[in-house]
Amino acid sequence: AQSVTQLDSQVPVFEEAPVELRCNYSSSVSVYLFWYVQYPNQGLQLLLKYLSGSTLVKSINGFEAEFNKSQTSFHLRKPSVHISDTAEYFCAVKGSARQLTFGSGTQLTVLP
Amino acid sequence: DSGVTQTPKHLITATGQRVTLRCSPRSGDLSVYWYQQSLDQGLQFLIQYYNGEERAKGNILERFSAQQFPDLHSELNLSSLELGDSALYFCASSVSQGSSGELFFGEGSRLTVL
DSSP: OEEEEESOSEEEEETTOOEEEOEEEEESSOOEEEEEEEOTTSOEEEEEEEOSSOSEEEOTTSOEEEEETTTTEEEEEESSOOGGGOEEEEEEEESSSSSOEEOOOEEEEEEO | OOSOEEEOSEEEEOTTOOEEEEEEOOTTOOEEEEEEEETTTEEEEEEEEETTEEEEEOSOOTTEEEEEOTTSOEEEEEOSOOGGGOEEEEEEEESSSSSSOOOEEOOOEEEEEO
8 A cells, every 4th residue: 555644734935935845655665756736726737756766856946855765755845935836735656556646735835 | 738638627516416527638648547636535546547448446436437438538427426526526647557657637627516
């Protein structure tokens, strides 16, 4: 079985401040890990993914996530957020199951 | 634009009724997935099809059914609707059966059951 826990349902942060969205997973096998972002009234879009290799992965818009096998975590970070980063962020895992299992989501709200 | 098209975008219906949601995957994608998003349950996997055949089943109720047609579009049928079925239904597609896990999502069909 595989599962994902996103520890924070809401994260408010001021513009240009750093942010970390936490994600822990559970799986009995090796995993692929993903962060998806959902802007208001839109579908989910892939932000970044870890399949293998370097444990630090980056997106084109400044987000990064680090796969930590010992802590079974895949936290998402950005050193300086913008208003346009306001969205819901979903962590997802793919282990033994054919489909992705998503976390419950974290609403990131960037305040001016 | 993900390339995945879902219709209708919004649907309002009454309890006991039946509705059909339609999804056209990205060009070239063989896998179609259906997810249900609600405030209390989050994003729940319902069912996956690959090249016309059912590949995986999640938390899909017996009142719900789906199929994927030869042209690869998919339909999700929801019957005997209940108030609790009100949710956003997403379709996603991928090239393969999902070995790398990258899915492309449509904008969803918002179902309201009154």
